[in-house]
Amino acid sequence: MFAVLKTGGKQYKVASGDVLRVEKLAAKAGDKIQFNEILMVGSTVGAPLVAGAGVQADVIDQIKGEKTINYVKRRRKHGSQRKKGHRQQLTLVRIADILETGADTSGVMAAVSGAGIKMVITPRVNPKGIAKPKAGAAPKAAAAATGGDDLKKLSGVGPALEKKLHAAGVTSYAQIAAWSEDDVAAFDEKLSFKGRIAREGWVAQAAELSKA
Template sequence: MYAVVRTGGKQYRVTNGDVLRVEKLAAEAGEKVQFNEVLMLGGEEPVIGTPLVEGAAVLAEVIDQIKGEKVIHFVRRRRKHSSKRTKGHRQQLTLLRITEILAEGADKTGVKAAVGAGSVPRSAAPKPAAKKAAAKKAAPKKAETAAAAEGDDLTRLSGVGPVLAKKLKEAGVTTFAQIAAWTPEDVAAMDEKLSFKGRIEREGWIEQAKKLAKGKE
């Protein structure tokens, strides 16, 4: 079963387990959100909305808040007083994973609706208490990083040079054990952060990291 949802002025065809990037949502990593603008449900008996499918929804889990590729915009005016101007922009995005597609009962899930970050007034921004709760969830990872302050030589991994090793450490990855424990969701999130989509699987980092980690025991 698949669904076509609308968010941020764009449409996406999704199925369970899909990982996708959408325009930034007002949600923290680890939160669950619900897309209520379902335009179509596909499968054995497709349902097309008019314009929305009543009672349908798509549930998703936020993996991380990321930035898109940098776009350079150059403007030159050739007049009496010529001028040049260069602007750079990186779109704010939310990386999420689809967890469930509902054909009905959208109003009974209790999951908050997915809302674009730009449409949320400051008064409705997450309260400090909510931020503290999110920080507590992230505490185990921070503790793990602190325990391995010195870290491993990540350049021993295939395709990892000093620059890429620095990026990994800035992302909180300092040991082979961390890489060896990556899930498919972790790989997708790290692909986005490093801007090297598919490289982790292509170079076989996880298998290499498992061997290197065992060699330290």
């Protein structure tokens, strides 16, 4: 029996015993996980998902993909060039069981992306007696108040772009370093960055800055 599952924005046709490299999952080597977004099981096609179906797998290891090189050169009188490498974080899994029904009551840990972030802005409660920050406060001061990083250290990020990122709930290098390709595409569209994230190599830069 085979199944078609969805994870990390991609679809995979799998059978028991198959070994897959998928977008990074929040799991450790040796864990048993269950994919619940099943588009097809055998001859049963979901609408869009097959109710009660699941694919269980064993986590083999957390790995990195092949290195990709991002090279940018601007042909101008005072042109610049930039070369950066990136290795995508992946999870290696082995398919164990394909469940046509009963996956929702199996008790196995659900496969959850470990690379993405939730774009949720939590409202802050102002305790009585504590003055609110002024409306014209600098973005750097706002980031410092929330324990965030100075995002202006990223290539091409100024006060205006940093303010956009803060408004989307992004305040730290760790968040950006953990972005998957789908996250990059989502932020590009949401904040109208027009490919700036990949072009400037923010993910790799943020990874280095977060280590420092």
